Amino acid sequence: MYVEIPFIGNATKEFRNKITHLCNKLRPDLDIQFFMKQPPPPVLQMLYQTKDPIDKKMKSDVVYSIKCTKCQHSYIGKTERQCVKRLHEHGAPKSSSELRRSDRLKAKSTTTTTTTTITTSSVIKEITFAVQQNQIETGHQMNWDNFRIVMEDNHYYRLLIKESLLIKAYEPELNRTTHSVPLIVFPDELQKELLPKPFDND
Structure with a gap:
């Protein structure tokens, strides 16, 4: 009996030995021969990729971060929607290139679901205004093109926790709240070393 397994180093050898030992105990009558197949080289892997990479703005x-182009003022936020829409609310200029999508995305119908959120509309307006106010008062521009996606999570409450941990750890100047939800699980916060860096040179 021939069994083909991908070769990825010592892990493959350990897997083969465990299967052999198990078969010898349960089915000693079977003669199993393992054939180790090398994984395809990176070039072939790229050729066989079927999904287009998603632009970060889409x-x-x-959880994302934005920084001013001239001063050290920064902001950390989260969004369930496409980043490009949230950035426009912050004051980012609209352009056709930012809203351009692939033909496959255009062909798909858009469905809207109602979700219960913890953040109120008044808080969202205040947060949006904080970034816009900084641009008005200083005459500076936020570095919209180089905004950073720091963390991802499709569970809304976990997304709030991640945002809160980053805000507490880095204390960005344009964030008017210290956290989005009570950090009961992390009462002592988390050290910066345990969190991804939202900004360069941190």
């Missing part, structure tokens, strides 16, 4: 359910 991603949703993320």
Whole structure:
């Protein structure tokens, strides 16, 4: 009996030995021969990729960060919607290139679901205004093109926790709230070293 398994180093050898030992105990009459197949080289893997990479501006359910182009003022936020829509609410300029989608996405119908959110509309308006106010008062521009997706999560409450941990750890100047939800699980917060970096040179 021939069994083909992908070869990925010592893990493959350990797997083969465990299967052989198990078969010897349960079915000693079977003669199993393993054939280890090398994984395809990176070039072939790229050729066989079927999904197009998603532009970061089109991603949703993320915690993101923005930084001013001239000063150190920064902001950390989260959104369940596409990043491009949230950035426009912050004051990012609208352009056709930012809203361009692939033909496959255009062909899909858009469905809207109602979700219960913890953040109220008044808080959302205040947060949006904080970023816009910084641009008005200083005359600076936020670095919209180089905004960073720091963390992702399709569960809304976990997304809030991740946003809160980053805000507490880095204390960005344009965030007017210290957290979105009570950090009961992390009462002592988390050290920066245990969190992804939302900004360069942190």
